[in-house]
Amino acid sequence: MEFSTIKGFRDILPKEVGNWHYLETTARTIFKLFGFKEIRPPLLERTELFSRSIGQDTDIVSKEMYTLTDSKGRGMTLRPEATASVVRAYIQNRLYQDDPVQKLFTIGPMFRHERPQKGRFRQFHQINAELFGDGGPRSDADLIHMAMHLLTSVGLVGPVLNLNSLGCEKCRDGFRKELKSYLAQRISAFCGDCQKRAETNPLRVFDCKVDTCKEQIMDAPSILDYICEDCREHFSSLQGYLKDLGIPFSINHRLVRGLDYYTRTCFEIQSDQLGAQNAVIGGGRYDGLVKELGGPDHPAIGFAIGVERLLTLLEGIVDHQTGGPDLFIAGIGSRAEEKVFHWTNILRRSGICVEMEYGSKGLKAQMKKADRVGAKKVLIVGDDELASGKGIIRDMGAKIQTDVDLDKLEEEIKRLL
């Protein structure tokens, strides 16, 4: 029986891994620049951590989590997102003791049991950044700036930043009531999905693609008209800082996020080349979450980058392949083959990347292999070379061959590379 990966899970193959490294190292460099430190929480957490933070009624918690039960009957869940774990770690390890302001990032796999499609997998990867302990608009701008800077640094063209404010716990509920009653008055005009949404998550109606719903929602109250003075002030300061940094954005008062913990600023960075899953980065402020999970009343804001989505956007823009060896050693005849094996491994110890043919093959086949693996130079050794003590070095690009002293191979190779 031949096995294959289960639905929604996939192998990241050697030819792709170069781009993954490129993205990860670029992210690490930029995070360092902005003062973010790496944290690596475990992949498995108590189920309640996610249901409490993401929200019991969200799609993620109600139907998408990989949950199992341990021997004592406790629920454990493969993380569907990273924020809850990072918040847990911030609280559990009292990271706020040194300084309430903590800037953290983490990179790794997430798990959600959804139907896979373009840009969506059951195991997928996110790069997360979270900024704790500051509730002011400068930290919003700082974080959004970092996200945009990362995208442009990595070579992405034309990302679009969408911005909205969801209000705080004080003004948010007022708007929900207002919107619910608006929807209730004309409930029959909406599609079946929206009729359900009107009850469970009224803000979602703004996102509906059905034309009649779009028309009906046109005159609906806008959240930006309902947020309180503090939230309004926060939102407009943020816009000022973004303008100051030259970051273009568009206000989208329909932008809503499907996780319950968001407050005030929420944002999404989109691309039109991703099909239906057009968000490459999503994030927002979650001022109540640290307290909700048993920590101090510290505000926070964060974002998540969809790694697979970003990499598909970078196809054709970046192509980082792991490079070939510095040297390929080709031996002709059994005496030479033994020496090739020895030299190959000795040279590797001194930091030179060397490749060879394990079996016995003709020179033509070995040259072909040297070419295929991308060797920069080939050392050719046969009986004649062993007798004279002079090997042949062929430069594969320039097609020039020179002699090297086999007794002083290491120095000679280092000189040539």
Added chain:
RNA sequence: GUGGGUGUAGCUCAGCUGGUAGAGCACUGGGUUGUGGCCCCAGAUGCCGCGGGUUCGAGUCCCGUCACUCACCCCA
């Protein structure tokens, strides 16, 4: 969970109205008894997703099933 599309060689795919399989790329060997990329020649590789049905005969038609994929929902 619901809908559409697609399953033929390692990969990308062709196969007309039914007559038990083909191309390109890749791979191996040779042309060069010790020199890669280009060219030429040769070779290996398929339960045509799986099961059933119709038929003298099914990759092709019908039914079922599974997988992949795109979309809805929702999200990164």
